[in-house]
Amino acid sequence: MLKIKNLKASVDDKQILKGLDLEIKAGEVHAIMGPNGSGKSTLANVLAGRDGYTVDSGEIIYEGKDLTEMEPEIRAREGIFLAFQYPVEIPGVNNVYLLKAAMNAIRKHRGEAELDAFEFLALVKEKMKVVKMNEDLLNRAVNEGFSGGEKKRNEIFQMALLEPRLAILDETDSGLDIDALKIVAGGVNDLRSEDRAIVLVTHYQRLLDYVVPDYVHVLSDGKIIKSGGKELALELEEKGYDWILKGADAA
Amino acid sequence: MSSSQVNNLANILTENFQSAFTARQGASTLPWLSAQRQSAFDQFQEAGFPTRRHENWKYTDVSRITKTGFVTADATHNVIQAADLDSLKFNTENNHELVFINGQFSAEHSNTGSLPDSVVLGSLRDALVNTPALLESSLNQCLDSNNHVFAALNTAFFNDGAFIYVPDNIVIEDPIVVYFVSTFTESKLTTAPRNLIVLGKNAQANVIESFHGLKDVVSFTNTITEIETADGAVLEHYKVQQENTDSFHIGGTHLKQHRNSRVESHSISLGGAIVRNDIVTKLADEGAEIILNGLYMGNGSQHVDNHTLVNHSKPHTQSEENYRGVLDGRAQGVFNGKVIVHKDAQKISAAQSNANLLLSDHAEIDTKPELEIYADDVKCSHGATIGQLDKNMLFYLRSRGLDKETAKSLLTFAFADEVISRIKFAPVREQLEFNVGGRLPDADLIKANLDSANKIKAR
Numbered sequence: 036m037l038k039i040k041n042l043k044a045s046v047d048d049k050q051i052l053k054g055l056d057l058e059i060k061a062g063e064v065h066a067i068m069g070p071n072g073s074g075k076s077t078l079a080n081v082l083a084g085r086d087g088y089t090v091d092s093g094e095i096i097y098e099g100k101d102l103t104e105m106e107p108e109i110r111a112r113e114g115i116f117l118a119f120q121y122p123v124e125i126p127g128v129n130n131v132y133l134l135k136a137a138m139n140a141i142r143k144h145r146g147e148a149e150l151d152a153f154e155f156l157a158l159v160k161e162k163m164k165v166v167k168m169n170e171d172l173l174n175r176a177v178n179e180g181f182s183g184g185e186k187k188r189n190e191i192f193q194m195a196l197l198e199p200r201l202a203i204l205d206e207t208d209s210g211l212d213i214d215a216l217k218i219v220a221g222g223v224n225d226l227r228s229e230d231r232a233i234v235l236v237t238h239y240q241r242l243l244d245y246v247v248p249d250y251v252h253v254l255s256d257g258k259i260i261k262s263g264g265k266e267l268a269l270e271l272e273e274k275g276y277d278w279i280l281k282g283a284d285a286a
Numbered sequence: 287m288s289s290s291q292v293n294n295l296a297n298i299l300t301e302n303f304q305s306a307f308t309a310r311q312g313a314s315t316l317p318w319l320s321a322q323r324q325s326a327f328d329q330f331q332e333a334g335f336p337t338r339r340h341e342n343w344k345y346t347d348v349s350r351i352t353k354t355g356f357v358t359a360d361a362t363h364n365v366i367q368a369a370d371l372d373s374l375k376f377n378t379e380n381n382h383e384l385v386f387i388n389g390q391f392s393a394e395h396s397n398t399g400s401l402p403d404s405v406v407l408g409s410l411r412d413a414l415v416n417t418p419a420l421l422e423s424s425l426n427q428c429l430d431s432n433n434h435v436f437a438a439l440n441t442a443f444f445n446d447g448a449f450i451y452v453p454d455n456i457v458i459e460d461p462i463v464v465y466f467v468s469t470f471t472e473s474k475l476t477t478a479p480r481n482l483i484v485l486g487k488n489a490q491a492n493v494i495e496s497f498h499g500l501k502d503v504v505s506f507t508n509t510i511t512e513i514e515t516a517d518g519a520v521l522e523h524y525k526v527q528q529e530n531t532d533s534f535h536i537g538g539t540h541l542k543q544h545r546n547s548r549v550e551s552h553s554i555s556l557g558g559a560i561v562r563n564d565i566v567t568k569l570a571d572e573g574a575e576i577i578l579n580g581l582y583m584g585n586g587s588q589h590v591d592n593h594t595l596v597n598h599s600k601p602h603t604q605s606e607e608n609y610r611g612v613l614d615g616r617a618q619g620v621f622n623g624k625v626i627v628h629k630d631a632q633k634i635s636a637a638q639s640n641a642n643l644l645l646s647d648h649a650e651i652d653t654k655p656e657l658e659i660y661a662d663d664v665k666c667s668h669g670a671t672i673g674q675l676d677k678n679m680l681f682y683l684r685s686r687g688l689d690k691e692t693a694k695s696l697l698t699f700a701f702a703d704e705v706i707s708r709i710k711f712a713p714v715r716e717q718l719e720f721n722v723g724g725r726l727p728d729a730d731l732i733k734a735n736l737d738s739a740n741k742i743k744a745r
Contacts, residue, residue, distance in 0.1 A: 083685050084684075085681050085685075086681060106684070106690070107681060107685050108684045108685075108690065108693075111684070111685055111686055112687050116685075117685050119682065122682070123676075123678045123679050123681075125679050125700065126700060126704070127697075127703050127704055127707075128696055128697065128700045132696065133683065133686060133688075133696075136686075136687075136688050136696070137686035137687045137688060140686075140688055140692075141687045176700075177682075193686065197686070197687070
């Protein structure tokens with residue numbers, strides 16, 4: 036589904052990703068771990084196409100297409116979803132406006148008919164239950180006045196509604212208490228399926244107790260320095276990042 | 287008419303004054319009104335049209351108006367097709383509507399609805415004939431035409447307008463909507479509507495003034511509304527300006543508010559080539575309060591200027607102002623919000639905010655909050671911001687699949703809707719939301735979203 040080859044990317048003329056390789060197949064859940072400043076969030080933002088994140092060289096091929104050539108909205112319509120580390124508050128834009136516009140843009144791109152208001156609302160209510168979101172939040176402005184946990188749950192709710200092919204969760208677990216973490220994890224697990232891939236960008240192991248990954252990659256200084264199964268995350272938790280960073284230096 | 291011709295607006299006005307004067311008096315000849323008109327005309331002749339050397343007109347050049355030979359329409363032209371009128375009406379039901387075509391009252395299209403007998407709602411011109419004593423005591427009482435030459439011109443030349451008189455303790459809940467529609471296309475048209483709203487003690491009313499011009503009309507509207515609210519009266523006043531972008535609009539709303547009266551003013555300016563709105567209020571007795579909400583949007587080469595002046599004349603008066611501007615293309619906006627706290631007007635509170643969104647590199651805003659305080663125990667704040675659309679918000683929306691243009695429109699709409707959403711009457715609010723949305727790229731999508739959101743809200 037996604038092939039990244041020797042990716043080098045910069046933010047504000049500073050190279051952050053320095054030759055990253057990664058391959059993700061449909062049905063898989065990958066965790067990208069690493070210390071602060073290793074480039075985890077840069078990778079997430081490069082995949083989503085954020086302005087200011089420049090691909091210097093290398094390839095990102097998604098479903099056989101060159102992702103670097105696509106505008107962010109086209110990526111979204113092609114099935115890429117980024118759950119933001121810091122979801123943006125947008126005063127005056129009603130959650131319902133956004134969801135309906137997003138839903139219809141994606142459906143139109145797929146050649147599907149728009150949902151009528153009734154079908155749309157039924158679907159929204161069903162998906163809100165997945166993340167135990169209060170229906171009152173629906174008629175509020177996007178993320179405005181939401182608590183940290185509500186913002187993260189709103190991201191997972193949007194993801195559940197938009198049903199992406201490739202979901203990238205950028206530190207969705209940070210700042211969540213254990214109950215909220217379980218709810219978010221439940222939402223992610225609900226979405227696991229054979230034709231969908233999930234990338235969990237995280238600093239800590241704890242989300243991976245609830246969403247068990249197929250692969251774990253350790254990112255350091257813009258490169259993946261070690262990949263393994265779910266046990267690698269546990270090992271990191273136990274020994275810390277220093278252990279693996281030293282190992283990488285020695286190699 | 288080319289500018290080389292000598293008969294510019296000032297000359298036309300001077301030549302026409304005596305004849306227009308006589309004609310406008312109609313059947314009644316009221317010496318007090320004649321004196322007011324003469325005095326106002328003398329003021330105009332002495333002051334002349336303002337130039338940019340006048341501090342109040344520093345950023346707004348009216349020479350395009352004053353060099354043009356505008357005429358009034360002959361009564362035979364003051365007609366409108368029902369379909370044209372319907373297309374610009376708010377979708378309100380059971381309300382009270384007055385319609386003025388090219389400045390002249392149209393009884394045919396107006397409907398005063400069911401009201402208590404003591405209420406007067408109708409044409410000011412008719413009222414000058416029917417209830418002259420009522421007008422003698424209230425007309426020209428709230429206006430400081432010394433500082434407002436266009437207001438003086440209005441007094442000299444006004445033909446008609448709405449007269450709304452609500453006696454003590456009468457509450458009119460349904461909105462009174464006053465439509466001013468310019469339809470005359472044979473020449474460049476000028477109209478001078480004059481409205482008078484008088485609310486008695488504890489009276490309540492909601493008044494919407496809505497200005498329109500049909501396609502191909504080039505008009506200059508010089509309108510004045512005087513408002514006096516007695517003790518405890520409550521007024522919501524809306525002015526919606528949606529004339530076409532070949533037209534000129536200079537308007538003044540002048541208020542005098544007595545003890546514990548509360549006025550909420552909403553001023554929405556969407557149309558016009560050059561637009562100037564002045565709102566001047568005098569909080570004349572303790573406890574008087576005014577809320578000023580405003581939205582101005584300009585594109586192309588539109589120029590829109592809003593001046594507000596709040597006089598806190600007595601202690602314990604309150605004002606709160608929130609104006610927003612959205613400027614695109616080469617549009618220019620001007621905001622000047624002045625608050626004067628007069629001597630001994632202690633314990634007042636005045637808050638003012640002006641936020642502007644500039645959508646292009648060539649759009650311009652000149653914003654100036656002004657505070658003059660002659661009392662020492664007051665609470666005043668003001669602030670102005672000028673900005674572009676937020677990049678993080680844009681990316682968030684695009685990352686959910688929205689086009690860049692749609693995302694921009696949605697954010698622009700959201701910015702403007704902070705003002706429109708305060709409008710209490712759903713049909714007016716919703717139509718303005720549609721009209722504002724309709725000015726933006728990807729309007730259809732915004733409208734569809736509004737539509738679906740409104741449906742969901744209604745469930």
